[in-house]
Amino acid sequence: MTSQRRRAVVLLLAPITLLLGAFFLIPLGIMVVYSLLEPGLYGGVVWSFYPYSYGRVFGWPLGGGEEFEPLYIQIILNSVYYAVITVIVSLIVCYPVAFWVSRMGPVAKNLVLFAITLPFFANLLVRIYAWLLLLRPTGAINTALMSLGLIDAPLNMIFTEFAVIVGLVYVLIPFMFLPIYASVERLDWSLVQASQDLGATPFQTFRRVILPLTAPGIAGGAVIVFIPALGNFIVPAFLGGSKVQMTGNVIERQFLQSRNWPFGSTLAMIVMASVLVLILLYALWMRRAGKSQPVGEVGHA
Amino acid sequence: MRHASDHELLRVDNVRKSFRTPESGVVTPLDGITLSIRNNEFLTLLGPSGCGKTTLLKTIAGFEDLDEGEIYLDGRPMSGVPAHRRPFNTVFQNYALFPHMTVAGNVGYGLQVAGVPRAEEATRVADVLRLVGLSGLERRKPAQLSGGQQQRVALARALVNRPRVLLLDESLSALDRKLRQSMQIELKNLQHTVGITFIFVTHDQEEALTMSDRIAVMDKGRILQLGTPAEIYDQPASRFVAGFIGTSNIFTGTLTQDNGAARVQVAGGPAIAVTAGGFTAGEQVDVMLRPEHFALVPGGNAASGSIVAVIENIVFVGTDLHLHGRLGNGMPVMALERHARAAGGLNLKAGQTVTLHYQATSPHLMKSGAA
Amino acid sequence: MPRQRLSPGWAALNLYGAAFLVFLYAPLALITVYSFNANAINMAVWEGFTLDWYRTLFGMQPAGAAFDAAFTENPDRIFQVLRNSLVVALAASAISTVIGTATALATARYDFIGKRIYQGLLFLPMMMPDIVLGIALLIFFVGVGFKLSLATIIIGHCTFLSSYVYIIVAARLAGMDNTLEIASADLGAGPLTTFRRVTLPLIMPGVIGGFLLAFIISLDDVVITYFIAGVDTQTLPLFILAMMRRGIRPQINALAVLLIAFSFVVASAGLYLRSRKN
Numbered sequence: 031m032t033s034q035r036r037r038a039v040v041l042l043l044a045p046i047t048l049l050l051g052a053f054f055l056i057p058l059g060i061m062v063v064y065s066l067l068e069p070g071l072y073g074g075v076v077w078s079f080y081p082y083s084y085g086r087v088f089g090w091p092l093g094g095g096e097e098f099e100p101l102y103i104q105i106i107l108n109s110v111y112y113a114v115i116t117v118i119v120s121l122i123v124c125y126p127v128a129f130w131v132s133r134m135g136p137v138a139k140n141l142v143l144f145a146i147t148l149p150f151f152a153n154l155l156v157r158i159y160a161w162l163l164l165l166r167p168t169g170a171i172n173t174a175l176m177s178l179g180l181i182d183a184p185l186n187m188i189f190t191e192f193a194v195i196v197g198l199v200y201v202l203i204p205f206m207f208l209p210i211y212a213s214v215e216r217l218d219w220s221l222v223q224a225s226q227d228l229g230a231t232p233f234q235t236f237r238r239v240i241l242p243l244t245a246p247g248i249a250g251g252a253v254i255v256f257i258p259a260l261g262n263f264i265v266p267a268f269l270g271g272s273k274v275q276m277t278g279n280v281i282e283r284q285f286l287q288s289r290n291w292p293f294g295s296t297l298a299m300i301v302m303a304s305v306l307v308l309i310l311l312y313a314l315w316m317r318r319a320g321k322s323q324p325v326g327e328v329g330h331a
Numbered sequence: 332m333r334h335a336s337d338h339e340l341l342r343v344d345n346v347r348k349s350f351r352t353p354e355s356g357v358v359t360p361l362d363g364i365t366l367s368i369r370n371n372e373f374l375t376l377l378g379p380s381g382c383g384k385t386t387l388l389k390t391i392a393g394f395e396d397l398d399e400g401e402i403y404l405d406g407r408p409m410s411g412v413p414a415h416r417r418p419f420n421t422v423f424q425n426y427a428l429f430p431h432m433t434v435a436g437n438v439g440y441g442l443q444v445a446g447v448p449r450a451e452e453a454t455r456v457a458d459v460l461r462l463v464g465l466s467g468l469e470r471r472k473p474a475q476l477s478g479g480q481q482q483r484v485a486l487a488r489a490l491v492n493r494p495r496v497l498l499l500d501e502s503l504s505a506l507d508r509k510l511r512q513s514m515q516i517e518l519k520n521l522q523h524t525v526g527i528t529f530i531f532v533t534h535d536q537e538e539a540l541t542m543s544d545r546i547a548v549m550d551k552g553r554i555l556q557l558g559t560p561a562e563i564y565d566q567p568a569s570r571f572v573a574g575f576i577g578t579s580n581i582f583t584g585t586l587t588q589d590n591g592a593a594r595v596q597v598a599g600g601p602a603i604a605v606t607a608g609g610f611t612a613g614e615q616v617d618v619m620l621r622p623e624h625f626a627l628v629p630g631g632n633a634a635s636g637s638i639v640a641v642i643e644n645i646v647f648v649g650t651d652l653h654l655h656g657r658l659g660n661g662m663p664v665m666a667l668e669r670h671a672r673a674a675g676g677l678n679l680k681a682g683q684t685v686t687l688h689y690q691a692t693s694p695h696l697m698k699s700g701a702a
Numbered sequence: 703m704p705r706q707r708l709s710p711g712w713a714a715l716n717l718y719g720a721a722f723l724v725f726l727y728a729p730l731a732l733i734t735v736y737s738f739n740a741n742a743i744n745m746a747v748w749e750g751f752t753l754d755w756y757r758t759l760f761g762m763q764p765a766g767a768a769f770d771a772a773f774t775e776n777p778d779r780i781f782q783v784l785r786n787s788l789v790v791a792l793a794a795s796a797i798s799t800v801i802g803t804a805t806a807l808a809t810a811r812y813d814f815i816g817k818r819i820y821q822g823l824l825f826l827p828m829m830m831p832d833i834v835l836g837i838a839l840l841i842f843f844v845g846v847g848f849k850l851s852l853a854t855i856i857i858g859h860c861t862f863l864s865s866y867v868y869i870i871v872a873a874r875l876a877g878m879d880n881t882l883e884i885a886s887a888d889l890g891a892g893p894l895t896t897f898r899r900v901t902l903p904l905i906m907p908g909v910i911g912g913f914l915l916a917f918i919i920s921l922d923d924v925v926i927t928y929f930i931a932g933v934d935t936q937t938l939p940l941f942i943l944a945m946m947r948r949g950i951r952p953q954i955n956a957l958a959v960l961l962i963a964f965s966f967v968v969a970s971a972g973l974y975l976r977s978r979k980n
Contacts, residue, residue: 218425218427220424220425221427221429221430223394223414223421223423224421224427225415225429225444226413227392227394227414227415227419227420227489228420228440228444228488228489228492229415229416229445229492230441230444231415231444235415238440243430243431
């Protein structure tokens with residue numbers, strides 16, 4: 031019987047093991063190796079240990095003709111900055127909405143939850159394209175404002191930091207909403223009453239009861255919004271133009287234009303390492319706090 | 332020890348509340364309730380679920396607004412005073428302990444938000460935890476406590492703030508029977524020790540009788556009767572109250588007066604000798620006889636002050652036997668017999684005819700048809 | 703629980719929630735309106751209703767004097783990329799459904815060493831930024847000597863779609879009473895019979911829901927496909943990407959609307975099946 035069960039487990043797990051082993055772990059491993067190889071003169075790689083691509087980003091170790099270019103640190107920090115702003119904006123937007131939905135009747139609730147989830151399935155490019163139509167000088171917003179006489183000349187919105195953040199928020203907001211909603215839905219309202227009953231003002235109740243109890247949802251949402259925001263290159267490519275650069279744009283160029291794959295891999299490694307550290311910290315925090323919070327529909331954007 | 336005084340602490344004055352639900356249309360949980368609550372008393376709001384008792388408690392606490400009426404504390408109207416500014420504290424039905432705080436954190440919460448200095452908070456938390464017997468568990472989280480311990484934390488968390496009134500919402504119902512019984516006594520003792528007015532909501536008549544100074548029996552948003560446990564038990568105001576508190580035999584009949592001897596003639600059944608009280612001959616009345624009012628004699632010798640019944644079932648409950656029988660006209664009747672006496676030679680059996688004697692002062696008359 | 707009366711606070715919250723829904727849908731509604739606007743130069747100004755952008759999208763002749771009548775040099779191109787996208791989405795979501803379901807069965811119904819590692823590993827492809835996964839696969843395929851083709855896109859999609867299906871089916875299995883399977887075994891059914899007659903019918907809504915959601919995610923994927931598609935294996939999103947790079951044209955609106963409509967229908971079915979109770 032046990033051997034039969036063991037055979038069943040092996041059979042059931044073989045496909046995923048093969049798939050993730052061959053086409054996920056090994057490619058990521060090769061990417062690690064690539065980041066430590068010497069770039070060939072006309073694309074391709076030279077098989078020799080070459081840690082200097084990292085030097086080009088961090089300033090150490092240097093050698094092999096690579097020079098420290100502070101620009102890249104700047105771009106990475108910018109990307110982190112955009113991702114953090116995206117997280118904060120989505121959080122502020124979603125938090126009240128989660129309370130709004132949680133106090134609805136069952137029918138309205140299901141309907142609104144569905145309505146909030148659905149746009150996530152509209153094509154990413156289409157959603158970005160829509161903002162292109164809204165934000166450009168002859169776009170819907172400028173046309174409306176000008177015909178209302180509120181402005182004389184079109185506002186310069188497209189190809190700005192503002193456009194990139196609006197785009198990132200719009201594309202990633204379902205990932206923030208769902209975990210926050212899950213934790214708000216689970217909030218026991220008698221605890222809020224208990225806090226009032228014990229004399230806490232509405233603000234004290236929010237800070238000391240509601241906020242800590244929904245913190246797992248906030249953290250979950252923050253992590254799964256931050257990650258795709260950090261590595262994004264489509265949103266800045268279309269809404270940021272040449273003015274707003276994120277790490278993703280540089281990586282893309284290294285692979286498809288400059289053909290410096292080792293350097294592209296190095297930058298991708300930095301993104302991946304930050305993501306893994308973040309996930310690790312989140313997992314540790316959840317375990318320490320003894321919290322169990324399904325991340326909900328963890329997404330891919 | 333402090334005792335209930337006649338000083339009025341809280342006045343509920345003609346309070347009304349109704350709302351519309353999608354399921355059952357307009358519901359009126361509070362239909363004109365007036366109630367005076369004295370200083371230091373233990374008052375129980377007793378009634379079936381949906382009678383409005385919890386809603387009344389919530390309006391006192393400030394979680395629900397009123398449609399009409401007013402609640403006064405020491406003569407000051409409370410409407411417009413939000414829950415967090417009312418000097419009342421609640422022990423919630425599910426305890427509502429903050430899961431992310433320790434026992435000490437939960438208990439100290441009310442003091443912290445009120446800005447009580449740290450040192451004083453520590454002393455008061457330690458004192459109240461000693462009072463409820465939880466010293467040493469300060470650092471536990473609620474999830475690490477038993478149901479009884481959680482209940483005590485909830486109690487301590489409310490008491491530490493020295494509220495003018497402590498509101499308890501079905502606070503013992505989540506405990507198992509044994510624990511509930513011991514907590515009933517503890518709670519009553521605690522109330523004497525701390526000298527705070529307790530308003531206790533329950534649907535459990537036994538709990539109400541055990542702990543209360545006074546009981547308000549509620550149904551359908553109204554108070555049907557307000558009185559001491561003995562008053563409620565011995566002189567229920569209506570068939571509903573009699574039926575809700577304890578076990579009772581209730582017969583409906585017409586009051587007759589014959590040479591000063593008052594009787595209630597049950598249609599198609601026995602005539603029950605009663606003391607007329609404030610009722611007049613010819614009136615339709617309900618007459619209540621508690622099972623323990625009967626003294627049982629084997630054999631069927633109907634006379635004034637007794638009724639004859641045939642035993643159908645004998646249920647042994649330990650100290651007592653519960654005898655379920657029927658009168659000649661088929662009406663059910665229940666009587667109580669001490670197990671010790673029954674075992675000592677009565678030799679009761681199902682199918683046996685017995686005579687149930689009662690004293691003329693035992694039957695209690697109520698207005699017939701009153702809810 | 704009595705209903706709260708509508709206080710000013712709740713009224714404000716209702717307004718806020720409504721604004722949030724407008725924020726989500728207004729951009730998509732805007733494209734839809736634009737796609738029927740005859741004004742091709744300044745889309746924000748309405749010039750009359752037309753279906754020309756839909757017609758020219760598929761190489762048909764415009765009914766009116768349509769601006770820039772030919773959408774692409776080769777009208778067959780759009781059918782080709784559509785076919786590519788459908789082949790990829792169907793194959794990748796079918797394979798992922800089988801793999802994801804098998805994995806969910808293993809973790810939900812069996813105990814084995816390294817179970818937690820598997821559960822953690824399954825989250826990673828979804829959490830990994832697309833660009834990292836895309837270039838890792840690119841380096842791998844090129845390094846191993848795989849020609850970039852529809853096959854490489856299908857494999858690439860499977861790596862993260864399997865995790866989606868896994869999560870949906872595992873959630874369904876977790877909500878399912880395994881005493882039913884024990885009862886089936888008790889009645890003499892072998893493991894395969896139990897799976898076919900008891901387990902599979904019960905998890906079927908989750909499996910189909912997972913398949914549909916995987917299908918839509920695959921159909922819509924841009925970033926990973928971008929790195930691992932061959933020159934002659936463009937998918938619909940890559941086609942749109944190329945169009946967008948060349949500039950805003952009214953036919954993109956029409957194509958976008960069709961894509962949104964199709965995604966919404968399939969995703970609705972998937973979400974409905976995923977959430978359906980027995």
